[in-house]
Amino acid sequence: MEYNGAKILVETLIEQGTEVVFGYPGGQVLNIYDELYLNADRIRHVLSAHEQGAAHAADGYARATGKTGVVIATSGPGATNLVTGIANAFLDSVPMVAITGNVSCNLIGRDSFQEVDIVGITMPVTKHNFIVKDVRDLADTVREAFRIAKSGRPGPVLVDIPKDVQVNTAEYIKKPPVQPDAKKAPDAAQIERAVQMIAAAKRPYIYFGGGVITCDAGDEIMALSQKIDAPVGCSMMGLSAIPNDFASFLGMVGMHGHYCATRAKAEADLIIAVGVRFSDRATGDKSKYAKDAKIIHIDIDNAEIDKNIPSTLGINCDAKIALQMMLEQLNPLKHDEWQQEVRRLKQYEHDNAAKCLGKLTPYRIIDCVGALTQADTPIVTDVGQHQMWVAQHYPFKTARSFISSCGLGTMGFGMGAAIGASIATGKRAVLFTGDGSFGMNLNELATAVSQKVPLVILILNNGVLGMVRQWQTMFYNKHYSNTTLDRKTDFPALAKAFGAVGLSADDETSLKEALKQAFATDGTVLIDCKIDDDERVLPMIPPGGAIDDLILK
Amino acid sequence: MAKKFVIGMLVSNHFGVLTRVSAMFSRRGFNIDSLTVGVTELPEYSRMTVTMTGDNYARDQIIKQLQKIEDVKEIKELKHAQSVMRELIILKVAATSENRKDILETANVFKAKIIDFSPDSICIEITGECSKLDAFIELMKPYGIIEMCRTGTVAMDRGITSLKDEI
Known part of the structure; x- marks a missing residue:
């Protein structure tokens, strides 16, 4: 059949087994979004609050299932907002296909409105990337992107599609999903x-x-x-x-x-x-x-x-x-x-385990959550101290149940990733985050609420950027440069403002009460957990140190 | 220990491939001495030759990282003894009526070609292995090199084999 490029793209995504795409519309992807509108019964689009959140959601979706995550953004700022999410997937070898719109071919290179060279920008953080300049190449390029994303060591692939390529028409013939390259056997x-x-x-x-x-x-x-x-x-x-x-x-x-x-x-x-x-x-x-x-x-x-x-x-x-x-x-x-x-x-x-401080300690929070989760509950983290505590202490039972930004260490990863993981698995996800990390992409609360994502968010709130503060304590003479947040954010009220449920806990009794409610609620619940600002992540091998430098307590 | 290595590659003949390859070198902190690229007898492929100085670790990593680039189709280290390697230089040297003869004589010994002859300068084309060209440049320096350009090394294996056999 003769289709326009936008329809060819959507048909190829469906043909390749894509059930959900994450994204955000804009001027240079209007044609694609028109096709998504027409095919809403065949492919679900999840609208994020910011393109970075969409990229992390596609990442979380892929980590939770092993399937290739797909994200769509418009040209220029839409595309650049994906970059952190793409780099994050690259460092952790997550299969992802990122689709960006671009200005029409005849406007490329003229610094047109919302034009960036996203292929150039993402070259170092993708397995491979493409710009499609002829609609006749579009379907095969998208298929190739899926093949590369999943073959060998997985990773993100970006396909940049100028507006005129979305409009022009070509013959489309449906093909079966591409198979990743054959697994390499050892010698x-x-x-x-x-x-x-x-x-x-x-x-x-x-x-x-x-x-x-x-x-x-x-x-x-x-x-x-x-x-x-x-x-x-x-x-x-x-x-x-x-x-x-x-x-x-x-x-x-x-x-x-x-x-x-x-x-x-x-x-x-x-x-x-x-x-x-x-x-x-x-x-x-x-x-x-x-x-x-x-x-x-x-x-x-x-x-x-x-x-x-x-x-x-x-x-x-x-x-x-x-x-x-x-x-x-x-x-x-x-x-x-x-x-x-x-x-x-x-x-x-x-x-020789280090003693925890305060009424509500990180490990106890994790224990209380662990008592309520199932073996395959997606456990998502942001980046910082809370991430390490979860990595050290949460009792994982099922592969792909731990979703965290390991290589890039992206604060702000968690909200998007948790939404993606929950949508991918159809299960309630748990996000452990810190007040610092959560502050980076909390706008995705809007997405969680509008998409009715069952999600329990635990903010391990110490009022500081805990991991950096820990280094300042240990290696920078307690010069707490810009790590004491001194914010007045009322997180439960914030959650309510977004349409989620907001709770707080400052001891184990109130935490258990809040968790009970959270796990019985159909939707997104935030629990603000107050922890001590001097709580450290231990053991620790100082940066550049070796095993003999290990600090146990 | 740092040694000189020569790497031959067949890559897709697309726009952007040169950027992918050269960006990888800078991203990973590898220093290359020269990089040449040109189309081959098969229009879908270009051939690149990279020369670099480094230890075995750098050589192995560079080859492995290049292999990961989708557009790099075949790659091989070209060993000096089993390969032919050539580079071309165009060099403009200041000349006077007194020293012109000496310059021409030196060029002749090196089997260089004179491609422009002006009252105050001579333009010389010379081909050969790096070491020969370096020696020639040294000999020309006293006369005053006005400008020069080097192509960088191109190289291939001796004998009947071809990089494209491996694809």
């Missing part, structure tokens, strides 16, 4: 060598990251841990891939990781690193990192192997296939002495 000889290295190890340690969630290999990680009797730790991106109550799981490693998880990794003689990129927040001082350990590094992105930490054996392939092959070849192993040492570290961690 058999490398697997054999890995098996030998594992068999020879005395203190093996499994360290995994977000790649394990992407390739759905949580079961294989647990099977490997059981078979070779090895403790397991993960990066923040890896959280939720295996249940927290898995016996050998020690938790997150790194700057604010669990003492035992980080320490045991430092004592290991073999680290089996799976789908993880050795980020500086996870490794600390690289020159002192795992000095005595051999490293097997399995990753789908060849460029990650030896990028941050040199490996003894790098295997560039799909992690699930590699783990399955290793499991077939490995004989069961026992490491009693090593496990005993790990238990000793665990006990030490337990005995």
